[in-house]
Amino acid sequence: xxxxxxxxxxxxxxxxxxxxxxxxxxxxxxxxxxxxxxxxxxxxxxxxxxxxxxxxxxxxxxxxxxxxxxxxxxxxxxxxxxxxxxxxxxxxxxxxxxxxxxxxxxxxxxxxxxxxxxxxxxxxxxxxxxxxxxxxxxxxxxxxxxxxxxxxxxxxxxxxxxxxxxxxxxxxxxxxxxxxxxxxxxxxxxxxxxxxxxxxxxxxxxxxxxxxxxxxxxxxxxxxxxxxxxxxxxxxxxxxxxxxxxxxxx
Numbered sequence: 328x329x330x331x332x333x334x335x336x337x338x339x340x341x342x343x344x345x346x347x348x349x350x351x352x353x354x355x356x357x358x359x360x361x362x363x364x365x366x367x368x369x370x371x372x373x374x375x376x377x378x379x380x381x382x383x384x385x386x387x388x389x390x391x392x393x394x395x396x397x398x399x400x401x402x403x404x405x406x407x408x409x410x411x412x413x414x415x416x417x418x419x420x421x422x423x424x425x426x427x428x429x430x431x432x433x434x435x436x437x438x439x440x441x442x443x444x445x446x447x448x449x450x451x452x453x454x455x456x457x458x459x460x461x462x463x464x465x466x467x468x469x470x471x472x473x474x475x476x477x478x479x480x481x482x483x484x485x486x487x488x489x490x491x492x493x494x495x496x497x498x499x500x501x502x503x504x505x506x507x508x509x510x511x512x513x514x515x516x517x518x519x520x521x522x523x524x525x526x527x528x529x530x531x532x533x534x535x536x537x538x539x540x541x542x543x544x545x546x547x548x549x550x551x552x553x554x555x556x557x558x559x560x561x562x563x564x565x566x567x568x569x570x571x572x573x574x575x576x577x
């Protein structure tokens with residue numbers, strides 16, 4: 328007797344099993360995200376307690392101001408050029424979401440992380456507009472009018488124009504941390520490359536603003552920390568609502 332041909336049943340999705348199977352990786356990512364956030368916060372608090380912001384700024388500033396303020400490398404290349412580069416990266420990321428490749432992450436997830444980047448690009452400048460902390464180049468000892476007041480003493484006005492904490496320019500790099508979070512579950516090596524590039528350019532942008540007298544070291548560090556926390560929370564929210572599908576045979 329001839330046996331009936333086998334039928335290849337299409338895979339079905341088991342959401343409950345998918346969530347269970349994806350849980351270990353998600354838990355590992357969550358632990359990493361929390362560890363980085365907590366360690367980063369401890370580093371920031373330690374830095375704030377030392378008063379090194381002003382010490383480091385004095386390396387670049389004089390009584391006549393900051394010689395690097397209008398230097399080509401710090402202003403034209405890393406400030407103006409960095410801003411233009413950020414817009415180019417955003418255009419590329421949007422383009423990849425409009426015409427996504429066949430590999431993950433898919434279109435919905437890419438648009439989600441574009442939205443997260445926009446949140447980062449908005450939240451830091453918003454905090455900056457509410458801040459009373461003035462920039463280093465506004466201090467009296469560097470030719471300005473303000474007195475030095477740590478930015479965490481937010482009720483004390485320093486006599487300057489304020490609106491300088493945290494670093495908005497650093498977000499031109501750190502605002503794209505979502506590229507790391509969005510790709511790490513799909514292509515970990517590429518995600519790590521994104522993370523390395525983001526940190527390198529964030530550090531360069533931060534140094535440029537430090538040398539120009541536009542920001543203290545802590546301003547850049549807080550921007551990086553805020554962007555990391557926003558992305559970590561966004562990653563957790565995405566996983567809770569979109570657990571990785573698990574294909575099983577019927």
